[in-house]
Amino acid sequence: MCFKIAPEFMTQDITALVMLQVYDVTPFLDDHPGGDEVLVLATGKDATEDFEDVGHSKNAVDMMKDLYVGDLDSHTMTQNNAYKPPSATASASNQAPKGSSTSILTFVLPILILVIAYALYYVSKKDVAI
Ligand code: HEM
Numbered sequence: 001m002c003f004k005i006a007p008e009f010m011t012q013d014i015t016a017l018v019m020l021q022v023y024d025v026t027p028f029l030d031d032h033p034g035g036d037e038v039l040v041l042a043t044g045k046d047a048t049e050d051f052e053d054v055g056h057s058k059n060a061v062d063m064m065k066d067l068y069v070g071d072l073d074s075h076t077m078t079q080n081n082a083y084k085p086p087s088a089t090a091s092a093s094n095q096a097p098k099g100s101s102t103s104i105l106t107f108v109l110p111i112l113i114l115v116i117a118y119a120l121y122y123v124s125k126k127d128v129a130i
Pocket residue numbers: 023025028032033034035038039042047050051054055056057058059060061063064067083
């Protein structure tokens with residue numbers, strides 16, 4: 001289980017070459033104070049921004065040395081996914097798509113039931129009068 005952190009930016013001709021440091025966080029999953037889920041979500045991608053956003057201490061940066069496995073040219077990576085917190089991912093997948101028939105049904109269905117109930121009531125009253 002590895003993720004990458006950019007330690008430096010080097011310029012080579014016109015193309016910017018970004019070397020990333022790769023860390024194997026597998027032995028650290030149970031001990032990470034921020035939980036194992038964030039580490040798993042950061043695997044296989046450039047997690048530099050995620051790591052810096054948390055504002056990790058110098059102690060945290062020192063701990064990374066034991067998990068370092070090597071360097072990687074970012075251009076050889078197949079995906080460059082941005083980090084999505086679990087809550088945002090979960091709520092997004094639970095939301096109904098905009099303009100779906102579900103929202104129309106929730107509005108129309110109660111009205112339809114009321115109209116049918118009133119129609120039945122009206123018909124039954126008419127039968128009793130005859
Ligand atoms: C090998 C890499 C990592 C190491 C060694 C590490 C280490 C630590 C340590 C020691 C802490 C305690 C606070 C501190 O001392 O700064 C911490 C907290 C935390 N880390 Fe990491 N971390 C790593 C990677 C990551 C990544 C990639 C993420 C996000 C995707 C992350 C998210 C967090 C969060 C959310 C906290 C909790 C912050 C808080 O509650 O204030 N960490 N980490």
